[in-house]
Structures are given as structure tokens and as C-alpha cells.
Amino acid sequence: MTTQPDCRADRELPAATDRSDRSPASDRLETIDCLRGVAALAVCCYHLTRSNLMTFDVPALRWLFGWGAAGVDIFFVISGFIIPYTMMCSAYRVSHFGAFFGRRLIRLAPPSWIQIASMLALFLAISATAGSGPAWMGAMSASRILHNLAYTVDFTRETWINPVFWTLAVEFQFYLLVGLAFPFVFAGKRAFVVTCVMLILLRHVPVVGDLPFLKHATLFLIGGAALLHRQSVLTIREYLILVAILTLVTAIRPGAVQAGFGCATALVISFMTVRSRIGVFLGNISYSLYLTHSLTAGLTATVLTRVIAPTTAGPKMIIIAAALALVIISSWLFYRIVERPFIELAKRTFPRPAERPRRSVELAF
Structure with missing residues (x-):
């Protein structure tokens, strides 16, 4: 099978884009950037309103942002869409x-290691x-540090140094x-439906199912379904049925x-256009925000609670607002100083085939 994806906007969009000459792809990717921003901010607000990070609790805010942990699930759906999309655009084999893996490793690992x-x-x-x-923070050991650096904590009895990792x-x-199974x-x-069935069944296999x-x-499959619908591989009817089934299975595990x-994330990607300079800004710094918010917010709360006694809701909300502002500022600085240089290094070290002279962006299977 071959397909011709619209890859006119397969790079990160700047905050200021000429909106007079936009492709559907650029609109779609701006929507995804906004979703990234919402997801990172949701996770941040979820943690900021939890007593384990701020040392105090505001019941109203705890209730308001109780859904914020689902920002992680938004990220997973986005990855299921955007990673295969960029692979299509670069005629991946x-x-x-x-x-491919080297580019993702350089792009993501060093900033997390610095954190x-x-x-x-x-x-x-x-x-x-x-x-x-x-x-x-728990006890530190060489084993714990090494498994955190290698992202293999889940295969050991160690714990994450930064819980979001x-x-x-x-x-x-x-x-x-x-990376290994994309062509299939x-x-x-x-082939995609077979993959869905296989992965769902594997979740019930002892040992393997614990991965x-x-x-x-x-959640990644829901994102992949959105991509196939965008590429007209799935009709709207087939797409909605498949997403409904995957949503039902997801409700069973990991949860409703x-x-x-x-x-909701898949439907927004497929049927809505979201344009927001603030959303794109937050989307661009979303990874840095995700990595750094716990440490920045925790330190801010530690300092401010010595100055402002968090005895009533007012002072507590002031501390939370100040922490959120500092999280966004520090995330932007981390993005500029740490994350963006590694993005450029990844592009230079492992350029996509689409970034080299080529005749076509057709998929070769």
C-alpha cells in the first residue's frame, strides 16, 4: 500500500504563523500543539493541588483539577498519532x-537526565x-539511579526519582x-485491526501483560486510528466504531x-481546529514543563510557606498561583537552554530521510 500524506507542516509550528496561507496539516498540528499544552498544564495543576507536593490541600482546587492526571493519557494518544505521522512523512523503512530511535533518544533523554x-x-x-x-525522595543507590537513567525502573524493585518519569x-x-513494526x-x-486485537490479547498474557x-x-492505538482516518484509510464510520471499541477496552483497563x-483527544484531533498562540507556546514547552514542574513547584512551596502561612484558602491559592507562574517561566528557560539545543542536535545527528534530497514521500512497504 502507498499513501501520500500532506507533510507540508510536519515541523513544530512557531507561535506566530502566517494564517493567510495555511494547509490542513498546519491547522491539525497547531491543534496538537494546543493539546500538548493542555495536557502538560493539566498534569502540573493536578500535582500543584495535591498535599504530597504542596504540603497543604485546597479541597475546591483538588476537586477542580482532580482530572489533571489524565493529561498523561492525552500525551499517549498524541504520540500514537504524531509519531507514525512523521514516519509516513519521511518514507520510513x-x-x-x-x-529513528537515536533521534528520539537524543531529543528526550538528555533533558530528563539533567532533571x-x-x-x-x-x-x-x-x-x-x-x-x-x-x-x-527516598533512599538513593547506584542501582536506582542507573535504572532511572535507562527507564527500566518498572522491570526492577527500584522507584522513580521523579514520579512522572x-x-x-x-x-x-x-x-x-x-519503529520495528510500523510497515505492518x-x-x-x-493490519491495524489485527495489531489492535494482538495488543489487547497480550494484555492478558502472564508476565508480558504487566508491561x-x-x-x-x-490509547496509542486510538491515536493511530485517528491518523488512519486522517489518511482516508478508515472511513468515518469505521473510525468511530474502532475508537468506540478501543475506548471501551481502555475503560476496563486502565480506567474510565x-x-x-x-x-475526546482523538475526536478533537480529527474534527476540530484549535488555534491559540498561548496554546502553541505551552505546547512548545510542554515537555520541559512536564519534566521540571514537580521540582520547581516543590521548591517554591517550601520557600513561600515560610513567608506566607498556608492556614486559609487565600494564602494557599496565592502560593499555588506563584508556583504555577514560576513553573511556566522556568519551563520556558529550560526549553530554551536545555531542550531546544538537544532537538537541534537530534536533527543534525539523525536527519530524517525527508530532510535529505528525495523524490517522493510515498510509503514504501
Whole structure:
């Protein structure tokens, strides 16, 4: 099978884009950037309104942002759409796997490693002054640090230094699968449905079914279905039926909230156009925001609670608002200083085939 995807906008969109000459692809990717921003901000607000991070609780805000953890599920659906989309645009073959995985590794791993180093530095600083590290960070060991750096914590008895990093392990497991199986999975509607059935069944196989990726695989598949609908491989009727089935399976595991947000994300990608400069800005810094918000917010709360007593709702909300503002500012700085240079390094080190002179963007299966 061959298809000709519209790849006129397969790069990150700047905040200021000429809206007078836009392609449907650019509108779709701006919508995805906005969804990324919403997802990262939702996770951040979820953690900011939890007493385990802020040391206090605001029941109204806890209720308001109780859904925020589902931002992770939005990210998974987006990955299921955008990663195969860029592979289509670069005429991906399995022989490109090394470059593909190397590009994702350079793009994502070093910023997370720098964040881990920052948390280790904090641990050592507190240990030197207080005699022991903060209780919420747990005990440090060479094994724990190495498994965090390799995203293999879920295969051991170790724990994550930064609790949100479990999602990076799931993402890398997805990259391994899609990088090796892309020519089959996206060869057509039958191949994609077979993949859906196989992954759903594998979730019930002992040992294998405990893989973190398999628990969330249906969310990535919902994103893949949205892509096949966009490429006219699936009719709207086939698409809606498949998404409904995948949503039902997701509701069983990992849960109904994840299923609802996963389904909603796919429908927004498929049928809505969202344009927002703020949304694109947040989308561009979403990975940095996701990586750094826990440490930045925790430090901010630690300092401000010594100045502003969080005894009533008012002071608590002031502390949360200040923490959120500092999280966004520090995330932007982290993006400019750390993340963006590694994005450029990944592009230079492992350029996509589409970035080299070529005659066609057709898929070659």
C-alpha cells in the first residue's frame, strides 16, 4: 500500500504563523500543539493541588483539577498519532530504525537526565545540611539511579526519582514497537485491526501483560486510528466504531477517566481546529514543563510557606498561583537552554530521510 500524506507542516509550528496561507496539516498540528499544552498544564495543576507536593490541600482546587492526571493519557494518544505521522512523512523503512530511535533518544533523554541530576544535587545538598535527604525522595543507590537513567525502573524493585518519569518509559517502549513494526501496523486497515486485537490479547498474557506499555497500548492505538482516518484509510464510520471499541477496552483497563480523555483527544484531533498562540507556546514547552514542574513547584512551596502561612484558602491559592507562574517561566528557560539545543542536535545527528534530497514521500512497504 502507498499513501501520500500532506507533510507540508510536519515541523513544530512557531507561535506566530502566517494564517493567510495555511494547509490542513498546519491547522491539525497547531491543534496538537494546543493539546500538548493542555495536557502538560493539566498534569502540573493536578500535582500543584495535591498535599504530597504542596504540603497543604485546597479541597475546591483538588476537586477542580482532580482530572489533571489524565493529561498523561492525552500525551499517549498524541504520540500514537504524531509519531507514525512523521514516519509516513519521511518514507520510513525498518532500516531507518537506528536513526529513528537515536533521534528520539537524543531529543528526550538528555533533558530528563539533567532533571534527574538536578534532583540528585538537591538530595545531596539537603543531606549535607540536614544529615539525610528529604523523605519524599527516598533512599538513593547506584542501582536506582542507573535504572532511572535507562527507564527500566518498572522491570526492577527500584522507584522513580521523579514520579512522572514512568511515562517516558512507556513512550520509549512505544518507540521500540512502532519503529520495528510500523510497515505492518500501518499497512492498511486490516493490519491495524489485527495489531489492535494482538495488543489487547497480550494484555492478558502472564508476565508480558504487566508491561507498562501494554497497559496503556489502547490509547496509542486510538491515536493511530485517528491518523488512519486522517489518511482516508478508515472511513468515518469505521473510525468511530474502532475508537468506540478501543475506548471501551481502555475503560476496563486502565480506567474510565483515561478512556474518556483518550477518546475526546482523538475526536478533537480529527474534527476540530484549535488555534491559540498561548496554546502553541505551552505546547512548545510542554515537555520541559512536564519534566521540571514537580521540582520547581516543590521548591517554591517550601520557600513561600515560610513567608506566607498556608492556614486559609487565600494564602494557599496565592502560593499555588506563584508556583504555577514560576513553573511556566522556568519551563520556558529550560526549553530554551536545555531542550531546544538537544532537538537541534537530534536533527543534525539523525536527519530524517525527508530532510535529505528525495523524490517522493510515498510509503514504501
